[in-house]
Amino acid sequence: MRRGIKRVTNGKKLKVKPSDRSQVLLDRIRHRREQIQDRVGVLEDSARLIRQERESRF
Amino acid sequence: MLDASVALKGFLPEPLSSSAERLLNGFLKSKLNLHAPDLLLLETGNALWKRSALGHGLSSADVQAIYRDLVTIPLNFYPSEQLAGAALDLAISQNHSVYDAVYCALAVNLDCELITADSALVSKLAGNLPFIRHLSTFNA
Numbered sequence: 168m169r170r171g172i173k174r175v176t177n178g179k180k181l182k183v184k185p186s187d188r189s190q191v192l193l194d195r196i197r198h199r200r201e202q203i204q205d206r207v208g209v210l211e212d213s214a215r216l217i218r219q220e221r222e223s224r225f
Numbered sequence: 226m227l228d229a230s231v232a233l234k235g236f237l238p239e240p241l242s243s244s245a246e247r248l249l250n251g252f253l254k255s256k257l258n259l260h261a262p263d264l265l266l267l268e269t270g271n272a273l274w275k276r277s278a279l280g281h282g283l284s285s286a287d288v289q290a291i292y293r294d295l296v297t298i299p300l301n302f303y304p305s306e307q308l309a310g311a312a313l314d315l316a317i318s319q320n321h322s323v324y325d326a327v328y329c330a331l332a333v334n335l336d337c338e339l340i341t342a343d344s345a346l347v348s349k350l351a352g353n354l355p356f357i358r359h360l361s362t363f364n365a
Binding site: 186189190192193195196197199200201203204206207208209210211212213214216217218220221222 | 228229230233234235236237238239240242246249250253254268271272275276281282283287290291294297298322324325341342343344345346
């Protein structure tokens with residue numbers, strides 16, 4: 168499907184609004200995050216991982 | 226603007242994920258602007274790789290899917306090469322690494338807040354650089 172085109176209804180192509188695309192993206196991100204949480208629980212803080220990495224370069 | 230720690234929290238189940246999601250939501254619904262140096266792309270990619278390599282319960286497919294969505298978000302990115310000089314000046318004046326200073330230099334440049342989830346950064350620099358704000362204080 169071409170980007171920006173939602174579906175064909177009665178021969179008419181309906182454009183996907185940017186707000187729809189954003190909502191789809193947000194829903195996908197939330198869904199994946201919840202799936203990961205169900206599988207492995209709450210993860211260690213990313214801030215700590217990134218801090219360790221920044222300091223290890225020192 | 227945001228740093229890599231905040232960006233990742235929107236995608237992963239961890240402390241303050243809901244705050245990061247609100248920030249992302251506000252941006253994608255055009256309620257606020259988000260800026261970042263391109264360094265964010267490397268730091269988030271590296272942290273995701275590390276999580277999969279260290280066996281934190283995330284597969285390589287998980288982290289690749291997360292990264293694909295992360296780079297889809299139309300953040301306003303700025304090239305580090307344009308920030309490096311100012312970042313070095315800040316690093317020297319604050320006695321702090323250039324990596325953090327790149328984010329700070331961009332915040333100075335844009336005259337905006339830097340939202341981070343890095344408590345160590347806030348503790349060390351927010352006194353002198355009051356535009357640095359912890360994600361926990363963000364309520365959109």
